[in-house]
Amino acid sequence: MTFSDYQKSQSAFYHLITQSVVKNNKISHAYFIETNGFNDSLNLAISFAKLLICTSHHENLEQCSLCNICHQIDAGTYANFKLIEPDGLWIKKEQLLDLQVSYNTKSIDNNYRVYIINGADKLNKFAANAMLKFLEEPEEDIIAILLAPSRHQVLKTIISRCQIYSLVPSQTDLDISPDIRSAVVSFCYMIETKGPKTIAFQSQIWDNILNSKENMALVLEWLAHFYEEVLNYKLHNAKSSSYFPE
Numbered sequence: 219m220t221f222s223d224y225q226k227s228q229s230a231f232y233h234l235i236t237q238s239v240v241k242n243n244k245i246s247h248a249y250f251i252e253t254n255g256f257n258d259s260l261n262l263a264i265s266f267a268k269l270l271i272c273t274s275h276h277e278n279l280e281q282c283s284l285c286n287i288c289h290q291i292d293a294g295t296y297a298n299f300k301l302i303e304p305d306g307l308w309i310k311k312e313q314l315l316d317l318q319v320s321y322n323t324k325s326i327d328n329n330y331r332v333y334i335i336n337g338a339d340k341l342n343k344f345a346a347n348a349m350l351k352f353l354e355e356p357e358e359d360i361i362a363i364l365l366a367p368s369r370h371q372v373l374k375t376i377i378s379r380c381q382i383y384s385l386v387p388s389q390t391d392l393d394i395s396p397d398i399r400s401a402v403v404s405f406c407y408m409i410e411t412k413g414p415k416t417i418a419f420q421s422q423i424w425d426n427i428l429n430s431k432e433n434m435a436l437v438l439e440w441l442a443h444f445y446e447e448v449l450n451y452k453l454h455n456a457k458s459s460s461y462f463p464e
Contacts, residue, residue, distance in 0.1 A: 221265045228262065231383050238268060247328070247356035249381035250338070250364045250372070252433070255387040260336050262385070263363050264291065267299055267332040298325050300333040304340040312343035318352060321360055331360045338364040346373050353379040365387055368450070389441035402429050402440045409420065 225232045229249075235327050238244045249266075253259040272287045290296035300320065302313050317333055325331050337339070341349055353362065353376065362380070366372050369382060409414040428434055447462050 219265045220263050221269045224258075224262050224265065227257050227258075227388075228256070228385055231262075231385060233267070234383065235266065245270065245361065245396050246381045247360065248345075248353055248362040248380040250365070250366070250369065252369050252382065252384040253365055253367050254385050256385040257369065257388045259365055260376045263336070263365055265350045267334060267361075267363060267420050270332050271296075271298060271329050285357075287357060295377075296369070298327070298329055298331040301336060302333060308342040309335065309337060309339065310342060314352065315347050315431055318348075321357075325359055329359075331363055335362065335364045337366065337370075337377070339366040341372075341376075346376065350379075368446075370450070373397055375391040391433065396435070397441060398427060398436060399462070401421075402437060402444055402453050406444050 221232070221235070249265060251259065256262070268288050268291055271291070272285055291299045294301070297320075300317055302309060302317060305313060306464060321331055321333075335349070350373070356362075364372070364376070364380060369377050370446075398462075401423050405416070408419055408423065424437075428437065444462055
């Protein structure tokens with residue numbers, strides 16, 4: 219995938235990055251990408267890393283399929299690119315220490331050295347502290363790209379050292395019938411205003427909706443989405459409201 223593949227699905231992120239990196243050559247030492255349920259976020263981050271590392275991307279954003287560096291990044295063999303993901307449930311301190319050791323020497327080709335933390339919300343306490351120290355003492359040619367579903371799941375001290383971008387959820391995630399959306403909102407309103415008395419309104423709310431296992435699973439998923447957005451709104455992050463903007 220090249221960065222231009224996301225021009226349509228993530229137009230705001232695409233244009234902000236191309237304006238900053240390609241046109242103005244303004245590059246931060248750390249980027250935090252709030253994935254917001256976008257299901258191709260890791261590939262987007264890798265294509266962003268290619269944009270930072272590979273000059274062919276700067277010259278022609280749409281055609282870099284023959285580039286040796288990008289092929290090595292895809293194969294996981296390029297020395298100046300590292301991908302760190304949870305080892306089990308967590309990203310561990312040792313993984314961050316290994317990263318620092320591998321980046322102790324200067325780049326042999328004078329390109330940027332980029333690492334992606336896929337699951338920055340999974341940094342355990344010791345790994346988060348190691349990450350923070352790495353961000354506090356950045357070398358000019360080392361760039362971090364951190365991914366997590368929400369900025370509120372990551373230490374504020376880490377977030378404060380990054381440029382923050384939010385992605386738009388995948389369109390498939392937004393595919394919900396108006397009837398289910400309306401029922402979810404009504405049910406949440408009833409729960410919050412009437413509490414246990416909501417049971418008296420069950421048939422009224424869910425009539426002809428909870429008629430299959432698939433719909434029951436959808437309802438549970440969208441109840442979670444609703445309360446996640448309420449939480450984001452209360453945390454003064456209303457811009458991330460994508461499922462229930464109204």
